[in-house]
Amino acid sequence: MCSINDRSRDIGEYIPAPDDDMVICRCEEVTKGEIRRAVHAGLFTITEIRRYLRAGMGLCQGQTCARLVKGIVAAELGSVPAELEPASSRAPMRPIEMEVFGNERIG
Amino acid sequence: MKRYDLIIVGAGPSGLSAAVEAAKRGMRVIVFDENDKPGGQLFKQIHKFFGSKEHRAKIRGFRIGEDLLKEAAEFGVKVVLNATVIGIYPQKEVTVRIEGVVEHYKGDAIIAASGASENMVTFDGWTLPGVIGAGAAQTMMNIHGVKPGRKILMLGSGNVGLVVSFQLMQCGCEVAALVDAAPRVGGYGVHAAKVARTGVPFYLSHTIVKAEGEDHVTGVTIAEVDDKFQFIPGTEKHFEVDTICLAVGLSPMSQLLKMAGCEMEDNPRRGGQVPVCDEKGRTSVAGIFAAGDVSGIEEASSAMIEGRIAGIAAAEYLGYMDSGESEQAIKEQEEALEGLRQGMFAPQNRGKHIETTDEGIQISESLLKKGYIGDDEIERYPGVRHTVGIHPVMECTQNIPCNPCQDACPKGCISIGQNITSLPIAVEGTECVGCGMCVASCSGQAIFLVDEQIEEGYASVTMPYEFLPLPETGTKGKGLGRDGSPVCDAEVIKVQTAKAFDQTHLLTIKVPEDMAMKARFFTF
């Protein structure tokens, strides 16, 4: 486990910023402030942020915001995006209706 | 389960190129693409490509796309459209959504050529209708024939921002300004210069403060930023626009490869999360290859070569070629790729501020900050010479991999030499016949034919012109300087259109003698 995920590390207090109400995840309408506060609440990984705030979990599945969220979390952790483990990749890779997803033709 | 020798994800430049090479060697190839048309972004590229002959330089992107489709059809490549690959599982099992069904396919090899997605930046109002990606603008205008807006502000001075700005003007939109937070233009100087000379102001070290409007964009405020990218109060500028176009880079769309278990790395020089690949496009999973933007952001020309390499490597992997044969085929492609990865915009130079050319000539600071070369700077480049009679003036001032002008001239007036990134030289002692082939062949629209004295007190300037309406002989208007400001009265004395010019018209204007080296565009 890399040190970026070390929860005993002191990342300092959450300090409100003027652009905290900026929408980052366009689909689920999650703001920069919500993401920043979540990091200070102890959610250090992209996967945790996604589950907690639903950022990147909407219709587009993070197509637009993944990079932005990563940047915000990294900055809050005093790190760089490249150090952060990206969200897990799993099927379906694109939004798909349940009726189609359930309609598999394996043969 | 349907079985193929090779499954390719993405029918863009790299995917199709890979398919052709593999099919050529007798493989059964299937290509899936989620879009309803093949070609990826190639069909949105209406400008002439850079490079040399082997890279298909001076041919417009969409024509390269047409040729690639033809080639794929010839070799029996099966391209399935509206087919979204939604997963890659162990044993190279691929799930594809085709209409209302999730189909399972199995490939003995897989090439991921899924391309890239656009990066975005946030600012106050960035979710308003009217704020669009540069790719959206290209799709709307060049594929669907609808203008993305009436008056547009472009954010981003990389090649995408520059090329799309020019395309917006070509389809009849007005570009209010080109803005970039970086202190210097990121794309080719020649792309910047052709935008600047039409009168588009460049604002480097500026970014968007706010998109204005209730239900959609009605205006935008930009401001200067300091070296820490913080706004400098009091530097705000306002533009009334209905559209803000964002061209701030691309990220590899590599999630499928991650799911497939390929070792990944976050490599900022490649644009983000990419598979770890060798020079043949082989990932850490045997039989899975990556090519094109998914393995690192580059131009379409490089993507096509990477695709060919991956196609050959896949053929070798499955025994359709012996290794000696494939080594030879790959070597040829690698040399071509190497040719494109030279010069000051090469991947290894990304982010570097290069101050002089390979020839030791100072790069124009004005070009990097305002998008055009200063009148006092132009004389220092080897493509700019003064002789009696008509002669070419090459305003090509950076080491970029491109040399069609050298081949275009039947009289040997232009020389680039062996190294395709060298600046073009106006060769002494040669005689220009004024055929204009060099003007039309220059992908950067940086070559002009100048006759410094056609009659007492007057000179002529021949320039590339790709706008509508096309002026006629006798049309009177203004000559614009490199910065896009009117410098003199001008009259069109010749308009040339030829098949060999490929939609680039040659406009010859008559200007006062002292404007021969200053007037570079025409408006009426």
Place this chain on the structure above:
Amino acid sequence: MAAEWGMIMEMRIEEHPILGVQEKGKEVIFFFNGQEIKGYEGEPIAAALKAAGVMVHRYTKKEHRPRGIFCAIGRCTDCVMVVDGIPNVRTCVTPLKKGMRVQTQDGVEAMKQAE
């Protein structure tokens, strides 16, 4: 000249200096919030709406903010609308058909006043 002309300027590109006259499908009528609009069969719904000057495709669920075309290639899902009664249809990649009923989406439903 630019300002007045701008007001009535057609959003359709009649003739392009490089691409010439682009091929279009058959002209068809469809309905945007009950209002008849002309478009070309097979082009994306979003292209037809853009040509008709429609900017707002939907209002978001949480903040009720307007959204329109953003990526135009089916990735961002910002341009989704209610099409023939089905919500969340990506209008930038859904081909237009004769008689389609396209409605501004509000959250995940058709907007109230939108028929």
